[in-house]
Amino acid sequence: MSLLELEDVRASYGHADVLHGISLTLPDNGATGLLGANGAGKTTTLRAISGMVRTTGRVLFEGRDISGLGPDRTAALGIAHVPEGRGTLGQLTVRENLLVGAYRRKDKAAVSADLDYCLDLFPNLAERIRSHAAALSGGEQQMLAVGRAFMAKPRVMLLDEASLGLAPSTARRVYDAVVRLRQEAQVAMVVVEQNANLAFSVVDDATVLETGRVALHGTSSELLGMDAVRRAYLGG
Amino acid sequence: MSYFVQVVVDGLSNGAIYAALALAIVLVFRATGLVNFAQGGMAVAATFVAYALVRAGVPVLAALLAAVVAGFALGALLERGVMRHFERGEPDTAIVATIALLLLLTGGSAFFFGYEPHPFPSLFPNRTFEVLGVFVSLRSVGTIVVLLAVMAGLQLLFRSTKLGLAMRAVADNPESSALSALPVSRLLMVGWGLAAALGAIAGVLVAPQLFISPGMLDFVLVYALAAAILGGLDSPVGAVVAAAFIGVAESLAGAYVDIVGDDLKIAVPFLAVMVILVLRPQGLFGKKTTVRV
Numbered sequence: 289m290s291l292l293e294l295e296d297v298r299a300s301y302g303h304a305d306v307l308h309g310i311s312l313t314l315p316d317n318g319a320t321g322l323l324g325a326n327g328a329g330k331t332t333t334l335r336a337i338s339g340m341v342r343t344t345g346r347v348l349f350e351g352r353d354i355s356g357l358g359p360d361r362t363a364a365l366g367i368a369h370v371p372e373g374r375g376t377l378g379q380l381t382v383r384e385n386l387l388v389g390a391y392r393r394k395d396k397a398a399v400s401a402d403l404d405y406c407l408d409l410f411p412n413l414a415e416r417i418r419s420h421a422a423a424l425s426g427g428e429q430q431m432l433a434v435g436r437a438f439m440a441k442p443r444v445m446l447l448d449e450a451s452l453g454l455a456p457s458t459a460r461r462v463y464d465a466v467v468r469l470r471q472e473a474q475v476a477m478v479v480v481e482q483n484a485n486l487a488f489s490v491v492d493d494a495t496v497l498e499t500g501r502v503a504l505h506g507t508s509s510e511l512l513g514m515d516a517v518r519r520a521y522l523g524g
Numbered sequence: 525m526s527y528f529v530q531v532v533v534d535g536l537s538n539g540a541i542y543a544a545l546a547l548a549i550v551l552v553f554r555a556t557g558l559v560n561f562a563q564g565g566m567a568v569a570a571t572f573v574a575y576a577l578v579r580a581g582v583p584v585l586a587a588l589l590a591a592v593v594a595g596f597a598l599g600a601l602l603e604r605g606v607m608r609h610f611e612r613g614e615p616d617t618a619i620v621a622t623i624a625l626l627l628l629l630t631g632g633s634a635f636f637f638g639y640e641p642h643p644f645p646s647l648f649p650n651r652t653f654e655v656l657g658v659f660v661s662l663r664s665v666g667t668i669v670v671l672l673a674v675m676a677g678l679q680l681l682f683r684s685t686k687l688g689l690a691m692r693a694v695a696d697n698p699e700s701s702a703l704s705a706l707p708v709s710r711l712l713m714v715g716w717g718l719a720a721a722l723g724a725i726a727g728v729l730v731a732p733q734l735f736i737s738p739g740m741l742d743f744v745l746v747y748a749l750a751a752a753i754l755g756g757l758d759s760p761v762g763a764v765v766a767a768a769f770i771g772v773a774e775s776l777a778g779a780y781v782d783i784v785g786d787d788l789k790i791a792v793p794f795l796a797v798m799v800i801l802v803l804r805p806q807g808l809f810g811k812k813t814t815v816r817v
Contacts, residue, residue, distance in 0.1 A: 440704060
């Protein structure tokens, strides 16, 4: 059984239709990418999964139809959405942000072990554990957003443009941690990323979206082998 | 010397009244990110519940507890029925909605109980005692003790409990908090409920001194807002210290500065608040916020 499945998902903001029937499948422990130009519907697809936008069609998580559930309900089921713009809680400290991530968990000992793991994953955060999130650099905020999502102990993480606005070396560090989370914590991933090289360091396959429709789907090596894809999305 | 101390003590007991409402304002601000102008109206409505019970022969303490429960229900109901429609929009719109609520609650209280002030029995014995030539009323002491306990409780709630952390997260960014599975609507409802319950305590504490009427807290709200802002808006300790400062400054100015006297004394603490806020915009106890762009 696949972990996450989208069947003909459509979404609109007001009268503007943004998704015109997206279907995709994510296996257990899998990692898939969403590629495409600006406005292709990548972010909206993630928002459709976590229930932040009204949709038609079906979103199945562990075989159960979750379309229509709000973001807090889908999060409680094990979907951790790291939104575009990071969504860190600026007036809370780094530690408090991470604990907010673990809000639903009752296993105190495991939460504290995961907190240690998180700080091992992102040593920068360990140094700034008492700082307010608003005072962190962009890279640190992105790390905090990923760390907070991990603290929920999710089955799947939805990662939206985690490299946006970061220096290349910082973006690399964020993605190294994401790769570790996939391998060590068995978190499945749906990765939206402009930088395809970063995306392909995590994902096994990817879907290319064009104006709200699936244009192409393939494994990393298939997509990387297509000249048209390279020119359009991977910068030649 | 004893006159000076007397003036300070009188100022402190007024400050305690301002502090009671200021704490409720701080609570809503931390729980919802809004300054709630309806705070005074909610407190008065809950206090009227206590008033009706006292008139029916219920002891004051029991009436207070009932008012706290009624206040919680009222606050939660107003959040669910009214404020929820504004929470996803502009904060400015929501603040204007709280002003509308204030008018509605004041009018509602007047509809049932009229505009004229009624006497209200005190929780504490109506006695004064003398310490070193200074007269202190038992009521003021009781009010201050209850306030300090409430202040400590709030500080504990926000600093050391999971509920407090969740409420602060929701106030900071509701959309992002939902992504961590926080039940945002329910937390906002609890925040409003707690603030109104706290308002009920404030109302019952000050009603014996002010007499209960729909507009009982209108002028107190002005002082309380000043105290909350001066204290930094998100700090319970700050609100209480600032309220005490405002009460004492007002009292001293009225007593010692001839051209100020009783009529102008209200201006003095507000001048002081303005000067302090120019020098320290985040308030006395507020956290300075840094935002990277």
